Amino acid sequence: MRVEQLSIDIVGLAGACSYALDCIEAELVNVKNKHGKRVAYISVCMAKYCAIQGDALQDLAICALLHDNALTQYISEEVQKYPDTDIKNDLSENKTNMHCVYGEKNITKIPFKTDISNVILYHHEHADGTGPFRKKWHEIPLFSRIIHLADIVDIIGNSIESADHRWDFICQYLSQNKDRLFDSECVNAFQKGFTKESFMCLRDDSFETKLWEIVPREKQFFDWKTCKNVADFFAKIVDYKSSFTSRHSIGVAEKASLLARYMGYDSVIVHKMYLAGALHDIGKMAVGNEILEKPDKLTDDEFSKMKNHAGYTYLILSEVNDFEDIRDWAAFHHEKLNGKGYPFGKTADELNEPERMMACVDIYQALTEDRPYKKGLSHEKTCDILDDMSQKGFIDSDISKTIRECFGRI
Structure with missing residues (x-):
């Protein structure tokens, strides 16, 4: 029996969906357009200094693009359970474990080439064990730690209007929180992956071209069960x-x-x-x-x-x-x-x-x-x-x- 397959640009689809997720996150925290893509770009630039390449690099990019895939689900279910919940304040106080749990389950519908277990689940963990699940850096997947740093760096970077002060503030913030919020390996990878000049490309659209140069947008053939899982993943985000x-x-x-x-x-x-x-x-x-x-x-x-x-x-x-x-x-x-x-x-x-x-x-x-x-x-x-x-x-x-x-x- 012939099994029908479809050819899909799965990385591009994840990138396209990241814009929709940005719209939701913008209502909750200080993120701007293309947040997901900037997190992906920062992540893959850091990955160069963590010996991540090939299929693993593509999987890291997809995880970064979809790191907050369960925000609509979390918001919908928490509001239904607790109508008086202040979702924005709830997230800012690091009560984020449920959307990480939902996100980890959802992401299993995406076809990855490498093992990305617990990457979404632990992407809000702190190096010193003070995060939602109280995991310390050695218990946290490297992808999670990279995405966590990239996510925070982008949010902080967009909260500072002055371009001249942005880079210096971020470097100071990472230094102050080294081995507390972020582990040394990831801080070092960021510092080696960026200079003040190269970091400024995040303020315009030039970084997106560079992202797709690092992570090629190659179409892949998937069987129908996989394609349906991908479709249901995105439909769930929309319907929530x-x-x-x-x-x-x-x-x-x-x-x-x-x-x-x-x-x-x-x-x-x-x-x-x-x-x-x-x-x-x-x-x-x-x-x-x-x-x-x-x-x-x-x-x-x-x-x-x-x-x-x-x-x-x-x-x-x-x-x-x-x-x-x-x-x-x-x-x-x-x-x-x-x-x-x-x-x-x-x-x-x-x-x-x-x-x-x-x-x-x-x-x-x-x-x-x-x-x-x-x-x-x-x-x-x-x-x-x-x-x-x-x-x-x-x-x-x-x-x-x-x-x-x-x-x-x-």
Whole structure:
């Protein structure tokens, strides 16, 4: 039996997702755009002096890009358990063990080439054993210690406005906290990996080019089980962003692939549709929950901000090499055949069948799923609404009819 494989730029996908994670972290601590990528760049520059290379270097970069992958999950679950919790203060006081636990479990879905056990779990530990799990430096994986230092250095660096003072302050901070927060090996690696001049590249976009020179963006073939795990990893991050859409991305992914198979597409397209469905709302990470979770009608300004999420999805997924099909199927899910959709206002002539399918599936999933403020509609009622939308020229009528047949079997 032939096993289908997909070729994916896994490093690029992790890098693209790091932007979405930055949007969440920016609400909690002082991080700026491309925080995850800067942490990855600092980490791989330090790795040069720790004899890390090849597959291990790539795995370190992915871990650094996704070091806080469980922030949305942590925030969502803690707020549900303890509504009065001050999440920002909770994190700043180092009560970070749960998001590290969640993150360690989540990261197992990513295909690594080397053993990265406990790297995410212990990336907030201190060298002297005063961190969340009270592990001392010799009990902590080297990758964890590198990412911990890189994370703190970037946060501190962005808290100092003066470029002239930034480098000196960081060097002084590392020296003062050597063998307390950070072990000597990592401090030395940072000091050897950077000069004041080379550190300044982190203030512009030039470091990103250098990052991808150190860690090549090579596409790799993965079997479908691995690809599905990757898709589910990113969908989980997105869906935890809001309690209103706790399984929306997974639902769209499952139904988009089911519809594609029903319509006769080959397995590669079916699997790509699953990936596109899982990633279609990744742009919502850049939209505030006060808009995402507003049960009332959005104002014109709020709706304008909400519409930006599809554009963000397009921009985020554009960072992944050879991902154009999946990017477009994901990002065009709010386009309409009459040209009145968003973010690009595409017309029927500009929308292919998979893009039209994703738009219909997204609507179907949104209408049928329960939300805190509404009960999901029945299959028949939802299909009636889809048919009405097709008659008005919003969506494809043939796909609407096929959905009635296909999903009626579920």
